[in-house]
Amino acid sequence: MTLLELLSKAMPAAGQLRGFLVDLEADYPDAKPMLDIWIARLDLAIDPANLASTAQVIVQELGQIGSGKIHPGPPRPSDAI
Amino acid sequence: MKTLLTLLLFLWASAASAQDRVVHVNVGANGVWYHGDRELPADFELGGTASLSLSPHISGVGGAFYGLNHSYVRGSFGARFTLTDVQDPNFSIGAGIQYHASSEPRIRPEEWCPDVAVGWKPYPLTMPRIVVGAAGWYGLSSDQAGAYAAVRYELGAFGKGNY
Numbered sequence: 057m058t059l060l061e062l063l064s065k066a067m068p069a070a071g072q073l074r075g076f077l078v079d080l081e082a083d084y085p086d087a088k089p090m091l092d093i094w095i096a097r098l099d100l101a102i103d104p105a106n107l108a109s110t111a112q113v114i115v116q117e118l119g120q121i122g123s124g125k126i127h128p129g130p131p132r133p134s135d136a137i
Numbered sequence: 138m139k140t141l142l143t144l145l146l147f148l149w150a151s152a153a154s155a156q157d158r159v160v161h162v163n164v165g166a167n168g169v170w171y172h173g174d175r176e177l178p179a180d181f182e183l184g185g186t187a188s189l190s191l192s193p194h195i196s197g198v199g200g201a202f203y204g205l206n207h208s209y210v211r212g213s214f215g216a217r218f219t220l221t222d223v224q225d226p227n228f229s230i231g232a233g234i235q236y237h238a239s240s241e242p243r244i245r246p247e248e249w250c251p252d253v254a255v256g257w258k259p260y261p262l263t264m265p266r267i268v269v270g271a272a273g274w275y276g277l278s279s280d281q282a283g284a285y286a287a288v289r290y291e292l293g294a295f296g297k298g299n300y
Contacts, residue, residue, distance in 0.1 A: 062234075063218065063220075063232055065234075065251050066233065066234065066251040066252065066253055068251070068275050068282075069232070069250075069253045069274045069275055069282075070232065070273065071273070072172070072253075072273030072274065072275060072282045072283070072284055073253045073254070073255065073271060073272060073273030073284060074273070075273075075284075076170070076271060076273055076286075077255075077271060080271075080286065090257075094255050094257070094271075097221065097228070097230060097255075098230055098253075098255060101220040101221050101230045102232075106220070107220070110194070110218070110220050113194055114194045114195060114218050117191075117192035117193065117194055117195050118192075120192060121191050121192055121195065126159060126191055127192050127193065128157050128158060128190035128191065128192070128193075129157065129190060129192060129193030129194075129223050130157070130193070130223055130224060130225075130226045131158070131161060131190070131294065132188075132190070132196065132219045132223060132226075132229040132231060132256065133226075133227065133228060133229050133256030133257055133258055133268045133270065134217070134219065134221075134229040134230055134231040134254045134255055134256035134270060135161065135188035135190065135196045135198055135217060135219075135229075135231060136161065136163045136165075136188065136256055136268045136289040137186070137254040137255070137256045137270035137271070137272050137287050137289065
């Protein structure tokens, strides 16, 4: 299984998250501007073309980790969630 | 208790230079809901998460939470891949897979779950430790899907990479 195929397996979870955000918009209209941005960026992130290019970068980074190099990069807020 | 306080002080101090740190530790709360055939109950959870940043796009992640209404403990661990611009420290989306363990498998199934999470720092200048977000997942065995809205407070970040 390639990394892209592995990431594709997470897409139903992305659908679950998207539906949850849409429900939150309905329940909390004040949060709609923020949630609209989240949904738009989620759609962009899981676009197949973007997913394929991201997978290529991740494969390169996996190679670096395999050679013993730990390069953490900037903090990612989603890792805290 | 003294050991715990010392640990918290250490984490607090080390968070001053959180950029490019390997390990990040957070406390927080979730409002969690499930969707599926079994109508698993919603709950409000308190607990914490930790992440191990191995590269700009790859992290090991995990967490443990206590469900206040149904008195359960659940934990999870796995991998997450960042799908958005990693140079944006205030917003990101990650996808991956985690194993969910639970003290009450009847209402919180134990299984591998692909997940997607979004995280956002609403006040990066005045409250840089606060992260809000949401996550969605589905269980590979139970076919139950879930989601939660979350708030986190970063206790600390420590450890340097091996470049």
